[in-house]
Amino acid sequence: MTILVIAEHDHGALKGATLNTVAAAQKIGGEIHVLVAGHNAEGAAKAAAQIAGVAKVLSAEGSQLGEFLAENVAALVVSLAKSYSHILAPATSNGKDVTPRIAALLDVQQISEIIAVDAPDTFVRPIYAGNALATVKSKDAIKVITVRTTGFDAVASTGGNAAVEKTAAPADSGLSSFVSREVSRSERPELTAAKIVVSGGRGMGSGENFKLLEPLADKLHAAMGASRAAVDAGFVPNDWQVGQTGKIVAPELYVAIGISGAIQHLAGMKDSRVIVAINKDEEAPIFQVADYGIVGDLFKVVPELVEELKRQG
Amino acid sequence: MKVLVSVKRVVDFNVKVRVKADGSGVETANVKMSMNPFDEIALEEAVRLKEAGVATEIVAVSCGVQACQETLRTALAIGADRAILVESGEELQPLAVAKLLKAICQKEAPQLVILGKQAIDDDSNQTGQMLAALLGWSQATFASKVAMEKEKATVTREVDGGLETISIKLPAIVTTDLRLNEPRYVTLPNIMKAKKKPLETLKPETLGVDVCPRLITLKVVEPPKRKAGVKVADARALVEKLRNEAKVI
Numbered sequence: 001m002t003i004l005v006i007a008e009h010d011h012g013a014l015k016g017a018t019l020n021t022v023a024a025a026q027k028i029g030g031e032i033h034v035l036v037a038g039h040n041a042e043g044a045a046k047a048a049a050q051i052a053g054v055a056k057v058l059s060a061e062g063s064q065l066g067e068f069l070a071e072n073v074a075a076l077v078v079s080l081a082k083s084y085s086h087i088l089a090p091a092t093s094n095g096k097d098v099t100p101r102i103a104a105l106l107d108v109q110q111i112s113e114i115i116a117v118d119a120p121d122t123f124v125r126p127i128y129a130g131n132a133l134a135t136v137k138s139k140d141a142i143k144v145i146t147v148r149t150t151g152f153d154a155v156a157s158t159g160g161n162a163a164v165e166k167t168a169a170p171a172d173s174g175l176s177s178f179v180s181r182e183v184s185r186s187e188r189p190e191l192t193a194a195k196i197v198v199s200g201g202r203g204m205g206s207g208e209n210f211k212l213l214e215p216l217a218d219k220l221h222a223a224m225g226a227s228r229a230a231v232d233a234g235f236v237p238n239d240w241q242v243g244q245t246g247k248i249v250a251p252e253l254y255v256a257i258g259i260s261g262a263i264q265h266l267a268g269m270k271d272s273r274v275i276v277a278i279n280k281d282e283e284a285p286i287f288q289v290a291d292y293g294i295v296g297d298l299f300k301v302v303p304e305l306v307e308e309l310k311r312q313g
Numbered sequence: 314m315k316v317l318v319s320v321k322r323v324v325d326f327n328v329k330v331r332v333k334a335d336g337s338g339v340e341t342a343n344v345k346m347s348m349n350p351f352d353e354i355a356l357e358e359a360v361r362l363k364e365a366g367v368a369t370e371i372v373a374v375s376c377g378v379q380a381c382q383e384t385l386r387t388a389l390a391i392g393a394d395r396a397i398l399v400e401s402g403e404e405l406q407p408l409a410v411a412k413l414l415k416a417i418c419q420k421e422a423p424q425l426v427i428l429g430k431q432a433i434d435d436d437s438n439q440t441g442q443m444l445a446a447l448l449g450w451s452q453a454t455f456a457s458k459v460a461m462e463k464e465k466a467t468v469t470r471e472v473d474g475g476l477e478t479i480s481i482k483l484p485a486i487v488t489t490d491l492r493l494n495e496p497r498y499v500t501l502p503n504i505m506k507a508k509k510k511p512l513e514t515l516k517p518e519t520l521g522v523d524v525c526p527r528l529i530t531l532k533v534v535e536p537p538k539r540k541a542g543v544k545v546a547d548a549r550a551l552v553e554k555l556r557n558e559a560k561v562i
Binding site for chain 2: 067071093103107108110112126127130131132140182196232238244245274282293305
């Protein structure tokens with residue numbers, strides 16, 4: 001068995017999600033190759049070669065791969081597919097965009113967002129927003145899989161010494177083109193990679209009030225997130241959304257503030273190691289999953305919490 | 314321009330699903346079923362395109378059991394002009410649905426197909442991308458804004474870390490994210506009107522599509538439950554707990 005892992009990267013550097021995906025590949029077992037498809041992505045390819053447990057890095061270079069357009073990346077992966085028993089990508093927005101395209105071109109039923117490997121053809125994946133876990137067995141010759149990164153502990157980013165082999169990329173499909181990108185600039189850690197996440201919900205009352213959470217996030221070096229209710233209300237951008245329809249996070253500490261705990265939100269954070277809830281409604285479902293809860297007015301409790309963190313050093 | 318929208322009948326998003334005792338799946342008998350919320354957004358977008366004079370006809374398609382007719386009637390009430398049910402009692406997995414939709418697209422020749430980005434039952438997030446692949450069309454997934462032009466569409470997508478805008482050549486596939494629009498409520502007069510709109514039923518065999526499942530579900534279990542913890546009195550007590558007991562700060 002040889003497994004192809006599609007790397008998540010920004011050309012210069014690898015994204016952490018790649019390391020979780022390699023971890024899933026190790027659970028399947030077999031030789032692991034990593035594909036770095038990009039434009040001037042030597043930095044990412046070099047980093048991929050350092051990953052512990054990687055046997056070979058395939059580097060595909062071309063301007064048509066510069067923006068990870070699904071049509072072009074899928075054509076590339078399909079051209080390589082016959083050498084592989086498994087093709088894995090992280091369930092990031094890029095991975096989710098391109099992987100089904102690859103699967104369909106190979107006439108394979110993809111297995112989305114696996115959280116565990118039972119056997120090389122059998123995997124566990126959450127369904128119904130994580131309210132049930134299904135164990136599924138694939139009958140397809142090639143297994144095409146996306147990996148929920150929170151399900152697998154990242155492998156070491158160093159210790160490997162794989163050869164980097166160049167591979168040719170098919171020409172631009174001409175079907176789509178990149179126009180622009182608006183990246184949310186933030187000094188804070190990335191939501192899915194942060195050790196601590198501070199999230200606000202509808203209880204925040206307004207986008208303006210989210211400023212109240214900033215000193216707390218600063219003090220804890222936390223990423224900031226939000227519930228779908230807060231996003232739907234227009235308080236904060238959608239890329240802050242934690243939940244079934246947003247990001248899935250599993251930090252060491254998750255602080256839910258003014259979040260009632262709808263099923264769809266819990267689906268995105270219930271694997272956090274420690275959960276803290278601050279809510280004025282003592283009946284809020286969030287308290288059923290929280291390790292520590294404070295029933296109280298968040299506009300009073302949050303500033304006190306910041307003061308207390310300062311006071312206790 | 315013809316727009317095709319696929320709609321899936323799923324357990325209503327407000328229902329807390331229960332895993333069957335025999336581990337074969339989740340309980341769907343006597344449970345409220347509704348149109349997949351992302352598909353409602355897809356349909357709303359199509360109706361807005363028609364209201365704007367861009368779309369001329371909206372065809373709603375659903376693949377599944379006979380009861381999907383109800384979902385299609387809802388689609389007709391929201392504003393689809395006609396509906397097609399591909400009726401099958403088989404468990405239809407995303408690849409099979411994509412193949413069925415491909416066959417429909419080849420008959421109907423739409424310029425745009427809008428689908429929800431994922432269904433809230435199997436959470437696969439595959440069908441739109443698969444359909445684009447099978448047709449050899451362009452795709453724009455997780456759309457939060459769609460601007461139609463003559464031979465292309467400019468689509469803003471929700472991606473990790475922000476927004477990305479791409480231009481796609483028509484015919485194309487768009488899958489919807491939450492913020493694309495807010496679906497309208499169905500009105501009673503429109504429900505009455507919808508009863509008179511045409512609804513055609515087809516079978517996978519007549520479309521020449523093999524819908525056999527490729528994935529076998531071995532078992533379905535409840536996820537491990539988190540235990541509720543303790544309530545603490547105030548911020549001071551919380552910080553002490555986090556520091557000394559949980560040791561996370």
